[in-house]
Amino acid sequence: MTRAATPMLAIRDLVVTVDGKQILNGLTLEVAAGEVHAIMGPNGSGKSTLAHVLAGRPGYEVTAGSVSYQGRDLLALAPEERARAGVFLGFQYPVEIPGVNNVYLLKAALNAVRKARGLPEVDAFDFLGLVREKMQVMQIDESFLSRGVNEGFSGGEKKRNEILQMLVLEPRLAVLDETDSGLDIDALKIVAAGVNSLRSPERSCLVVTHYQRLLEYVVPDVVHVLVRGRIARSGDRTLAIELERRGYDWVSGEAA
Amino acid sequence: MSEGAKQLESLIGRGYAQGFVTEIDSDTVAPGLDEDVVRLISRKKREPAFLTEWRLKALRHWLTMKEPHWAHVRFPPIDYQAISYYSAPRSRKDGPKSLAEVDPKLLETYEKLGVPLHERARLAGVAVDAVFDSVSVATTFKERLAAAGVVFLPFSEAVRTHPELIEQYLGSVVPYTDNFFATLNSAVFSDGSFVYVPQGVRCPMELSTYFRINALNTGQFERTLIIADAGSHVSYLEGCSAPQRDENQLHAAVVELIALDDAHIKYSTVQNWYPGDAQGVGGIYNFVTKRGECRGRNAHISWTQVETGSAITWKYPSCVLRGAGSRGEFYSVATVNNHQQADTGTKMIHIGRDTRSTIISKGISAGHGQNTYRGLVKMLPSAHGARNFTQCDSLLMGGQCGAHTFPYVEAKNPTATVEHEASTSKISDDQLFYCLARGICAEDAVNLIVSGFCKSVFKELPMEFAVEAQKLLAVSLEGAVG
Numbered sequence A: 001m002t003r004a005a006t007p008m009l010a011i012r013d014l015v016v017t018v019d020g021k022q023i024l025n026g027l028t029l030e031v032a033a034g035e036v037h038a039i040m041g042p043n044g045s046g047k048s049t050l051a052h053v054l055a056g057r058p059g060y061e062v063t064a065g066s067v068s069y070q071g072r073d074l075l076a077l078a079p080e081e082r083a084r085a086g087v088f089l090g091f092q093y094p095v096e097i098p099g100v101n102n103v104y105l106l107k108a109a110l111n112a113v114r115k116a117r118g119l120p121e122v123d124a125f126d127f128l129g130l131v132r133e134k135m136q137v138m139q140i141d142e143s144f145l146s147r148g149v150n151e152g153f154s155g156g157e158k159k160r161n162e163i164l165q166m167l168v169l170e171p172r173l174a175v176l177d178e179t180d181s182g183l184d185i186d187a188l189k190i191v192a193a194g195v196n197s198l199r200s201p202e203r204s205c206l207v208v209t210h211y212q213r214l215l216e217y218v219v220p221d222v223v224h225v226l227v228r229g230r231i232a233r234s235g236d237r238t239l240a241i242e243l244e245r246r247g248y249d250w251v252s253g254e255a256a
Numbered sequence B: 001m002s003e004g005a006k007q008l009e010s011l012i013g014r015g016y017a018q019g020f021v022t023e024i025d026s027d028t029v030a031p032g033l034d035e036d037v038v039r040l041i042s043r044k045k046r047e048p049a050f051l052t053e054w055r056l057k058a059l060r061h062w063l064t065m066k067e068p069h070w071a072h073v074r075f076p077p078i079d080y081q082a083i084s085y086y087s088a089p090r091s092r093k094d095g096p097k098s099l100a101e102v103d104p105k106l107l108e109t110y111e112k113l114g115v116p117l118h119e120r121a122r123l124a125g126v127a128v129d130a131v132f133d134s135v136s137v138a139t140t141f142k143e144r145l146a147a148a149g150v151v152f153l154p155f156s157e158a159v160r161t162h163p164e165l166i167e168q169y170l171g172s173v174v175p176y177t178d179n180f181f182a183t184l185n186s187a188v189f190s191d192g193s194f195v196y197v198p199q200g201v202r203c204p205m206e207l208s209t210y211f212r213i214n215a216l217n218t219g220q221f222e223r224t225l226i227i228a229d230a231g232s233h234v235s236y237l238e239g240c241s242a243p244q245r246d247e248n249q250l251h252a253a254v255v256e257l258i259a260l261d262d263a264h265i266k267y268s269t270v271q272n273w274y275p276g277d278a279q280g281v282g283g284i285y286n287f288v289t290k291r292g293e294c295r296g297r298n299a300h301i302s303w304t305q306v307e308t309g310s311a312i313t314w315k316y317p318s319c320v321l322r323g324a325g326s327r328g329e330f331y332s333v334a335t336v337n338n339h340q341q342a343d344t345g346t347k348m349i350h351i352g353r354d355t356r357s358t359i360i361s362k363g364i365s366a367g368h369g370q371n372t373y374r375g376l377v378k379m380l381p382s383a384h385g386a387r388n389f390t391q392c393d394s395l396l397m398g399g400q401c402g403a404h405t406f407p408y409v410e411a412k413n414p415t416a417t418v419e420h421e422a423s424t425s426k427i428s429d430d431q432l433f434y435c436l437a438r439g440i441c442a443e444d445a446v447n448l449i450v451s452g453f454c455k456s457v458f459k460e461l462p463m464e465f466a467v468e469a470q471k472l473l474a475v476s477l478e479g480a481v482g
């Protein structure tokens, strides 16, 4: 397999502190364009922390290491610039924004991304067409458009809404934090289909998950196990199956 | 303080685009207030004797009154003798008869403010009365309105053309004894708008007044009187602005609405007086009395206000629901940023049976702003089956501002129902970051969230006003997040 000259994402020796507590302890990870990597690991190991750092959440202090995205210094960009440059974070716990129409937020987001790419604002008619098409993929009812962002959505509905946003924004690098948690089996298939529909040689995806089940539908190129803020082990998809069988102790023990 | 809160703190620093001064030759009366000044104002306007007398009674009463300080606002004592009570752009004799006679500099001013007075201009469909300092400089669309029988005139002109209506209705909702500022206004009011919509007429266009304070050290005391006769319908819009100055300026207006049987008055305000600078220097003191009376059966009065300006706002657009089955509504968005203070709300006085009122108040506080909702719902013994619904929501941005809610209820009829809901929320760091992570910048995110918060009020505004209000809100919250 020949790798593209510049990886989509290259994280080197990343150390991150939150509220004085060091969470990531020299994490190194590389994702080539077109690849899907899964990140697994016990609760509290730093998976969401990694996802948030990539998206630029304030309050996460990078004390050492580097992150390059398509060859650019990702850490130098403001959160909204990262999003406009094609980084998408699917939240583990999407927040509710009462009163703000789901469809308004989506349109504002798309226009912000388009503007950064030098494209004109999306025409209202075209936009609605696009959203309707993606909603069909995600099997989300149209009534969700006019509801407040995540307002009163069930856990599974919130996750589907995240993927809908991703489909509309067409990011280059999607970081999906436990998008599969709380989904019933049909919803899981729908979410997986959504993710797979974006798979292409110029896009990459980092899926954080606890379950091998998602990986049956979204087949990863590489599986990493994150333990205590570091990648403890990487392998192909069979690693996920093995983890399911043997538990994390097996890896953590090895790492220690 | 969290990162997000810091961001919220740092977005402060507004641009007030309407802060320019128009260099124009003005006829300004020397500062001070006594019976001679009142007589002079009345004479300049060639008013009938009844009005001069009414003004004098108001002045005498005012001299016995004390400036009220019960509102949750603070300001240094106002020297009422240092204010000039009359200022008018000097023009040929009595003021312009038509737009062609209006000083081009004034037309330019209104053009800059986005209120083109030319009748064929963009705002087609909205008749505008523009009040510059103390006098009305132009009223557009006179002919079309006249054809429908609608009277829409500068107050000072209506006094001469329709004295009987003025004598009958002036002070019938807000008597000259009402309160300190209304009484002052009654003595010295200079101009404003007068509207009369005859029986059964649906006013063919939106009516609008644009108030502009220009002169230094003058107060603006306009008086608006709107009468909707039985079965008529009118929608009226009010906008305002003032130059950016370091001195505080007083604006003490009175608006009276009268709705007879089955009549409907919709009164919308977008208030954008100069709010003062980021340190709280300068700005307008906006002490306004607005009240409507549903005098007839099934009459309907609806107030919608978007308050973004003024250093201090003290204002309670109210409804007296006298006619059986009549309806009063109050929809309000009040924003304070920097050092602005607002004490605003409404009074719904239920007198008639089966009267209904709705109060939706949205208060937004940023910077060091202090925002108070003060409302009274009063059910008199005669108000059988009356109903009120009140909803007060506050949105806080940053940690230095304040939101206060004082809902008073006096229910003297056991069949009347009063319902009250209130909430206070903050734009959370999580919400902000969610938007950022979608490529939306902090300012746009705040605007998005604020618009969502205000939606139920904005939808009450006429279309073109809603757009303007949204933009103003964005400007006034500029700097509230970064």
Ligand SMILES: Nc1ncnc2c1ncn2[C@@H]1O[C@H](COP(=O)(O)OP(=O)(O)OP(=O)(O)O)[C@@H](O)[C@H]1O
Residues within 6 Å of the ligand: A018, A019, A021, A023, A041, A042, A043, A044, A045, A046, A047, A048, A049, A050, A092
């Ligand atoms: N603000 C904070 N202050 C202190 N510790 C924090 C803070 N935020 C996160 N942590 C800690 O950092 C560690 C990693 O958290 P993180 O959310 O990244 O875990 P995770 O791998 O996503 O876990 P899960 O599988 O449960 O989602 C946890 O021990 C958590 O308690």
Ligand SMILES: [Mg+2]
Residues within 6 Å of the ligand: A047, A048, A049, A092, A177, A178
């Ligand atoms: Mg997590």
